[in-house]
Amino acid sequence: MENISLWLKDNPNKNPISLNEDIKTDVLIIGGGITGLSILYNLKDSNLNVTLVDTSLVGTGTTGHTTGKINYLQEDIYQKLINTYSFNTALSYLNSQKDACNKILDIINKEQIKCNLDKVESYVYTNDINKIEKLKKEKEYLQALNVHVEDYQGKFGKIKSLYAIKVNDTYVFHPLKYLNALKDICLKSGKKIYENTKIIKIIKENDLYSCFTNSHKIITKKIVFACHYPFFNIPYLFPIKANIEKSYLMALPMTKENKSLISIDKVQTSIRYHKDKEEYLIYLSLNSNISDNLDEKKNYHNLIKKLNKKPKYIWKNTDIMTIDKLPYIGRIKKNNDNLLIATGYNTCGMTNGTLAGLIISDILLNRHNKYENLCNPLRLNKLTNIDDYILNLLYSMKGYLKSKINKNKSWYSSKVSFKYINGENIGIYKENGKEFKVRNKCPHMGCSLIFNEFSKTWDCPCHASRFSKEGKCLKGPSKFDITYIE
Ligand SMILES: Cc1cc2nc3c(=O)[nH]c(=O)nc-3n(C[C@H](O)[C@H](O)[C@H](O)COP(=O)(O)OP(=O)(O)OC[C@H]3O[C@@H](n4cnc5c(N)ncnc54)[C@H](O)[C@@H]3O)c2cc1C
DSSP states (O other): OOOSSSTTTOOOOOOOOOSSSSEEEEEEEEESSSSHHHHHHHTTTSSSSSEESSSSSSTTSGGGGGGGGGOOOTTTTHHHHHHHHHHHHHEEEEEEEEHHHHHHHHHHHHHHHHOOEEEEEEEEEOGEEEEEEHHHHHHHHHHTTOOOOEEOOOOOOOOOSSEEEEEEEEEEEOOOHHHHHHHHHHHHOOOOOEEEOOEEEEEEEEEEEEEOOOOOEEEEEEEEESSSSSSOOTTTHHHHHEEEEEEEEEEOOOOOOOOOEEESSSSSSEEEESSEEESSEEEEEEEEETSOOOHHHHHHHHHHHTTTOOSSEEEEEEEEEEEEEEOEEEEESSTTTTEEEEEEEEEEEHHHHHHHHHHHHHTTEEEOOTTTTOOTTTTTOOGGHHHHHHHHHHHHHHHHHHHOOOGGGGGGGTTEEEEETTTTEEEEEETTEEEEESSSSSTTTTOOOOTTTTEEEEEOOOOOOOTOOOOOOOOEOOOOOOOOOO
C-alpha cells in the first residue's frame, strides 16, 4: 500500500522549469491547479503577457488528490440554493456547471487530450431513512430546472442504498493527465510556467505589484490568486468566510463500472471507477471538518476497514467550503481588476475551477461574463448566514485550541515525541535511528501541528498547511518551512 494519490503515482509532468531570473509580466497567476491552468489556457491566444507559478509541480495540489468527477449533480445543492437565494440562482448555478462540463469536453476534444475521459451515470444516494424526502425534493427541483433525472432503488453491488437519484450525462477523467496536457499547450503558445517557484511576499509599488520568491522578483500589473486557500487573511478575512473539509481516499484493484456515486449521509461516501493499464475502484469516505477527528492513524485505519480489502493507494485531501455553497471567483476589491481570486469550490472543483477559467479570463480581457455576479467574492452573504460566519470562526478557534491542548499520546507511535527547547515546542520524528526535528507551530496562524504517520507529514488542523518530516512546506496557506536547526 502506498501513501500517494492514484493520479500522482506516475505523474506525466515533463521538464518543469523554475524561475531563475527577475521578470516582468502583465498578469501573474499564482497556482497551477485546475484553476490556474484553466485561466492560462483561456488566455493562451491573447496578447497579454501571462506567467503562472506554482510552489510545486502543476496539478500536485488539491487537484492531484481528487476523485476526478466532472459533475453537475452535486448532492442536494439545488435545494440549498433555492432555499438560500432563489430558483433563478439555482438555475444560473446549474447552467454554470453544465457550461463548465462542456468546456472541459470541448478542450479535450479540440486538443485531443488523452486523459481517460469516460461518460458515466451519476447517482446521489442515501441509507438514512430521514434523508429520502430530501433526495426526493432534490429530484423535484432538478426536474423543475429541466434536468432529466430518474429514481433508482436497489444496491450498487455490495454498497447498500435505500434511495437514489440518477442522471446519465456526467463524466470522470484523470485530472493530472488533463492538467499536464494544458501545461504543454500553454507553453507551446508562448505563455510562461515556472514550477517549484513559490511566492512568499507581495508588495505594491505605485501601480505595480512586486512578487518575491526566495531568490527572484516578478513585477506584474495584475495578480490572480489561484492558490486554493489564499495565503493572506486581511482584507479578505478568509477564515470566517469559509471552512475546510478533509476526506480520506483509497484506490483498490477492481473491475470498472460506468458509475459514479455519492451519498448525502452523515459519513459521506463517494465512489468512481478508473481504467488505465489497471482497473480501480476509488473510494472516498470519512469527510469531516479539518479540526475534527485529529487521530490520523485512526482515520486511515477506519477507511481501510470500510471495504475490508487492502487498498493499493491511499491518500488524504482537503477542500474549501463556502457559507452559501457558491464559489468565490472574481475581484477581491470592488472595481479593481488587478487583484482576482478563485477559490471555495465545495468539493466540485473540476467544474468550478473550469468556470473560474472562463470568468477570470473574461475579466482580464474586459469581457462580460454572465456568471460574474453569481460567484462574486464580494457578494453579501445573507444576514441569515451570520451563524455560519460565527461557526467558521469557532471552527478555526477549535482547531487552534485542540491542537494546543490535546497532546493525546494515543495518536502517535513511539517514533513521535514533543519537547520544549529554549521555550519552543519542537516536534520530533524518529526514523531508522535518525531524528527529524521541526518547529511545531504553523507559520500561517500559529496552530500546533499533528504528525501524520501514514504520509509522514506534519499537518495543520486549522487551515490544512502540510510540511514534510524535514519541515519543508509542501502545501499552503503557510509560505514558510518549519525546519528546526539546533
Ligand atoms: C477528497 C476530495 C475529493 C474531490 N473530488 C472532486 C471531484 O471528484 N470532482 C470535482 O469537481 N472536485 C473534487 N474535489 C474538489 C477539487 O479537488 C478542488 O476544488 C480543486 O482541485 C481545487 O483546485 P485549485 O486549482 O483551486 O487548487 P489546487 O489544485 O490546490 O491548486 C493550487 C496550486 O497553488 C499552488 N500554490 C499555493 N500557494 C502558492 C504560492 N504561495 N506560490 C505559488 N504557488 C502556490 C499550489 O502548489 C497548488 O498547486 C475534491 C476535493 C476533495 C477534498
